[in-house]
Amino acid sequence: MSDKTHLPVGAEAIRDKGWFNAHRYLILRRVSQTFFLSLFLLGPWFGIWWVKGNLSGSMTFDILPLTDPFITLQGLAAGHWPELTALIGALIVGVAYALIGGRVYCSWVCPINPVTDAASWLHRKLDLPKGWQPKRNTRYFMLGMVIAVSALTGTIAWEFVNPISMLHRGLIFGMGFAWAFVIGVFLFDLILARRGWCGHLCPVGAFYGLLGQKSVLRITADKREACDDCMDCFAVCPEMHVITPALRGTDEDTPLILSPDCTNCGRCIDVCSVDVFHFTHRFDETPAPGRVRTRSNPAPKVGKAA
Incomplete structure (x- = not known):
């Protein structure tokens, strides 16, 4: 586990990418949620049906x-x-x-x-x-x-x-x-x-x-070889178990997050200072170098509260 796990969640991403890029998808989600809710409130509040x-x-x-x-x-x-x-x-x-x-x-x-x-x-x-x-x-x-x-x-x-x-x-x-x-x-x-x-x-x-089990939109850990074990993606993911197969897999394992539990919120992309994660589609066959983990060398446990 990296020594960086003691830093506040997202601190490295803010430092390396800037505040906006470290919250880009979070901001877009809030805009989207506000937009859809506002559409339903325009009628009752302002008479715009x-x-x-x-x-x-x-x-x-x-x-x-x-x-x-x-x-x-x-x-x-x-x-x-x-x-x-x-x-x-x-x-x-x-x-x-x-x-x-x-x-x-x-x-x-x-x-x-x-x-x-x-x-x-x-x-x-x-x-x-x-x-x-x-x-x-x-x-x-x-x-x-x-x-x-x-x-x-x-x-x-x-x-x-x-x-x-x-x-x-x-x-x-x-x-x-x-x-x-x-x-x-x-x-x-x-x-x-x-x-x-x-x-x-x-x-x-x-x-x-x-x-959405077979949905097209997916997140990939296609740069997983760059992972520095800061654990920020696990800390912010609402369904952290979906990350491990893609991020900690071997060369033969797909870097795609295929679990239907993934909400595609994009927070793992936001908080990753080394840009391990990206949005893609389920048919993306781009190979990603694996970070081989064996039973004697397992993936590190989460060190932060999500």
Whole structure:
């Protein structure tokens, strides 16, 4: 492990690349999240109804229907056959995320992501213990349970407790009980389980991860031979287990991060001072020199809180 692990996360990248380039994708994600949320708030706040609805289902310019396919799946499980426009909207959204990467939704669109990112940042600053860590497969259990409850109750069950919808309602109708769900997610990630909500529990992320298993957009560690073991990429990655196969592989292993758990957030690219990571596509066959690790010389463990 490098002696540089004692430095603050991203300090080397800021020094070598400048502050903006060390936060480039983080800034773009915040712009993207703000943009999508603003589209839905233009109507209720300013009477500009370019988009009617919310992230669960919307109509843009009275022409383009967009429907969350997870909502559609719950509706079908509940025994409700959606209207044609809703089905078309679900197909459009589903195909888009299947191609570009299902969990891109989590890092580039979902308005809860800044909440969980803020909790993670504060968790790291306060140097809090890792806390309870549910198994990552728990989110798939949650996904199955949501579908089962929808089928048993005849309702779109997740919408009763969905913090994404609660945040939207809170922004439109003001402070109220809806904010308790958002604050609960923040405190859960801060105190109980580091990156617990998005990384272990959220059924929406689980669904989009399954949807984007064969997606085209990928991140590659094609310059992995330059890695200096600073561990910053592991510290900022919301799904740090996806990095190891690409970064610590042998010459025969692909440098592509192929796990559907990857959110394509780009933070590993931001904080890497030696530019190990880049965006690419899943068909990229560019060879990358491996950093051979054997059982007697394993990859170093994470030395920072993520």
